Amino acid sequence: MLQTQDWSAIWLTLKLATTVTALLLLLGTPLAWWLANTRSRLRGAASALVSMPLVLPPTVLGFYLLLLMGPNGPLGQLTQSLGLGLLPFTFGGLVLASTFYSLPFVVQPIQNAIEAIGARPREVAATLRASPWDSFWSVILPLARPGFLTAAVLGFAHTVGEFGVVLMIGGNIPGQTRVVSVQIFDHVEALEYAQAHWLSAGMVAFSFLVLLLLYSLNPDSRRRGV
Amino acid sequence: MKVLISLLAAIGLVSPVLADEVKVAVAANFTAPMQKIAAEFEKDTGHRAVVSTGATGAFYAQIKNGAPFEVFLSADDETPAKLEAEGAGLKGSRFTYAIGKLVLWSAKAGVVDDKGAVLKKGDFAKLALANPKTAPYGAAAIELMKKQGVFDSLQAKIVQGENISQAFQFVSTGNAELGFVALSQVWQDGALKSGSAWIVPASEYTPIRQDAILLGKGAGKPAAEALLKYLKGDKALAVIKSYGYDI
Numbered sequence: 001m002l003q004t005q006d007w008s009a010i011w012l013t014l015k016l017a018t019t020v021t022a023l024l025l026l027l028g029t030p031l032a033w034w035l036a037n038t039r040s041r042l043r044g045a046a047s048a049l050v051s052m053p054l055v056l057p058p059t060v061l062g063f064y065l066l067l068l069m070g071p072n073g074p075l076g077q078l079t080q081s082l083g084l085g086l087l088p089f090t091f092g093g094l095v096l097a098s099t100f101y102s103l104p105f106v107v108q109p110i111q112n113a114i115e116a117i118g119a120r121p122r123e124v125a126a127t128l129r130a131s132p133w134d135s136f137w138s139v140i141l142p143l144a145r146p147g148f149l150t151a152a153v154l155g156f157a158h159t160v161g162e163f164g165v166v167l168m169i170g171g172n173i174p175g176q177t178r179v180v181s182v183q184i185f186d187h188v189e190a191l192e193y194a195q196a197h198w199l200s201a202g203m204v205a206f207s208f209l210v211l212l213l214l215y216s217l218n219p220d221s222r223r224r225g226v
Numbered sequence: 227m228k229v230l231i232s233l234l235a236a237i238g239l240v241s242p243v244l245a246d247e248v249k250v251a252v253a254a255n256f257t258a259p260m261q262k263i264a265a266e267f268e269k270d271t272g273h274r275a276v277v278s279t280g281a282t283g284a285f286y287a288q289i290k291n292g293a294p295f296e297v298f299l300s301a302d303d304e305t306p307a308k309l310e311a312e313g314a315g316l317k318g319s320r321f322t323y324a325i326g327k328l329v330l331w332s333a334k335a336g337v338v339d340d341k342g343a344v345l346k347k348g349d350f351a352k353l354a355l356a357n358p359k360t361a362p363y364g365a366a367a368i369e370l371m372k373k374q375g376v377f378d379s380l381q382a383k384i385v386q387g388e389n390i391s392q393a394f395q396f397v398s399t400g401n402a403e404l405g406f407v408a409l410s411q412v413w414q415d416g417a418l419k420s421g422s423a424w425i426v427p428a429s430e431y432t433p434i435r436q437d438a439i440l441l442g443k444g445a446g447k448p449a450a451e452a453l454l455k456y457l458k459g460d461k462a463l464a465v466i467k468s469y470g471y472d473i
Contacts, residue, residue: 188283189388
């Protein structure tokens, strides 16, 4: 059965995924809003940047983050001068890396939902003297709810499933950076196949439940184009 | 027809009769010397060694599940023994090709003294090592720290790489000020390549015997047998020693 170390990995993974999802909804929503509405020439470049983690191998992201966040990297020098120390091998470092890594999974569904609504409902709201802020909260948000739900579930699930980036910058510290995927890798490497099975089967069940939840809460997602 | 064959040979589809191929799984710490040995092996015998490097435990799982490797150079002596006992490796083909040396290394000069006193002082934030559960060099590092009585005070500073290559990477990028790596990674032609280091005396930890074994898929294949023989020869031994291994 599962040992204390396995439970600690599960708890850490859930904590990481929750933090990253919350952060991504907070940062991703304005970004998705801007991408859906802007006519700026930067739109193409910004969309490409947001989508890049879909294409890049996690090892590329992990390798560059390790260099950027290291003592000789610009990000590492910034965090050190702010008195935050260095980010690799810390929970904060994993949060930052995962935020990059899961960004497209949150931004794209929200952006699609906002685009599908179009400008019309907002224009109507404006004629009824709703401020842009008001119309966002009482018109766009309720209409784009399925998009936000998809974004949250995908962002959470994708962070839970992360392995390559964590392996590159985590340092395998119990309770701080040793997430479930790394713990499974360790069990397999140490030939502890029984424990690897418990955790792996748990991940299979978890992914199925998450996707089941997504599809049953969002049955008309195809029609809405999110 | 002749033209066609030589054309195919040129793009590697048909190999000339003598130039057989041997697929070798090599422990991460032996990557650099193996590349050198493979090049000389090809020059001297005409056989080509196709080298895959990685973690010993991962190779074990792959070999047990049908990986196409013919020769296995392990980072320890337990895994080849286990493979032999389980019938995946050939009886009597096992031998020690290198004895690994542990080194405490920093990418910066002057950080590690030549007695390893820096461990007792502990004035650093992160100490990298390979996962002691799966990597012999990691286990040796833990053994040493316990013997020196510094393990409890340093435990919170330890960061683990999945294998010795990653431990090296953490130190070389400066993310960990120092770490335990294999001497072969920082040593070339009898001298330290860069930074500062303490070569841990062999008496301080259980010798890291690295064994090679002929796997079932390589049985009776001339190229595989030739490689194992070549590893015991003078030329290979010279390369192995030049990277700081004992043998």
